[in-house]
Amino acid sequence: MKQGQFNLEEERRKLVLARFSTLNPESKIMLGSGEGISVKDIINHIERQDEFGKKVVDVQINMLKILAGGA
Amino acid sequence: MAKVFLVSRPKHDTITSYLFAFSQEIVKTVKEMEGIHLTELPEESATRENLEKALAEDSPKLVFLNGHGNKRNVAGHKDEIILDEINIHLSEGKIIYALSCDSLEELGYSKSPKFSKIQKVIYYTRKSRNISIINEICYYIGYSAKFMIVIDPSRTASPNKDRNALPFKKACATLINSLVFGETVTAAIARTKEEYRQSIRSFGTSEDDPYGDVPLVRFALAWNLEFLDMRGDGEASF
Numbered sequence: 001m002k003q004g005q006f007n008l009e010e011e012r013r014k015l016v017l018a019r020f021s022t023l024n025p026e027s028k029i030m031l032g033s034g035e036g037i038s039v040k041d042i043i044n045h046i047e048r049q050d051e052f053g054k055k056v057v058d059v060q061i062n063m064l065k066i067l068a069g070g071a
Numbered sequence: 072m073a074k075v076f077l078v079s080r081p082k083h084d085t086i087t088s089y090l091f092a093f094s095q096e097i098v099k100t101v102k103e104m105e106g107i108h109l110t111e112l113p114e115e116s117a118t119r120e121n122l123e124k125a126l127a128e129d130s131p132k133l134v135f136l137n138g139h140g141n142k143r144n145v146a147g148h149k150d151e152i153i154l155d156e157i158n159i160h161l162s163e164g165k166i167i168y169a170l171s172c173d174s175l176e177e178l179g180y181s182k183s184p185k186f187s188k189i190q191k192v193i194y195y196t197r198k199s200r201n202i203s204i205i206n207e208i209c210y211y212i213g214y215s216a217k218f219m220i221v222i223d224p225s226r227t228a229s230p231n232k233d234r235n236a237l238p239f240k241k242a243c244a245t246l247i248n249s250l251v252f253g254e255t256v257t258a259a260i261a262r263t264k265e266e267y268r269q270s271i272r273s274f275g276t277s278e279d280d281p282y283g284d285v286p287l288v289r290f291a292l293a294w295n296l297e298f299l300d301m302r303g304d305g306e307a308s309f
Contacts (some may be wrong), residue, residue: 002082006157017285022286023088023148023202023283023286023287024282024283025281027283027284027287028218028221029218029219029220029221029290029291030085030086030089030220030221030222031086031218031219032084032086032139032140032170032171032172032214032217032219032220033139033140033141033172033217034084034139034150039287047091054217055297056290058297059290059293059294060290061153062293063271063289063290063293064294065287066268066271066272066293067271067272
């Protein structure tokens, strides 16, 4: 990609990362399988851009659309 | 003849204690209703043997499974696997709502060879036409990813007083209530998804969020909204 070119996926990822970075890194979501996942772990997944991290970005963007009244 | 509603409710750790509390109201409601017989498998009785016996002998039309799970199975008391590909044929013709992780992903698509011949004809006919195959055998509602809950650690002894867990409880109650009162699977899921959206919009303010949990609660609700789905006939009803 050329310098300065807008990358929507990257911007979405940065936005979601910025939002999770404002939270307590030790706060946890409990998973139905029994274990928990911390904000710190979620941020690591987003940074690694693994399958779970990509799902987190998609879900968070959809959540923002709901809050904005667009979904 | 009374319709039969079967519910398994293990309660051996934090998550199952919350799910147990979530299903308390529907169990109470159904016990007071005429025309519906409740078969309940609470706590230690949520075993594979008891589930198989109830599926075979009571012929429930609606089955509500609470507990841990993964792509291939749903668990009961102390995480004993109570439903998997080996015994999924017992769910033939029934509406299964699994409040557990992931199980929709593979178990919901299960094509057990023990399903009846008529149903197998449907399966093979669809296969020969190269149409994507869905499970027409039972009507499976569940989550195709981890089910998420945000809890207040100071409230784990009394899940019903946990304000963080309340919107998750409301969504779960919406789905099972819709099914019990005869809505189609598709309508019940649509109603539940709207409940999730409503909770995302309305949950919490900075004044009543001393631990900063609101953004996490909203995210977890959005996650469950995204991955709640069904396989089978959406027009089926209890």
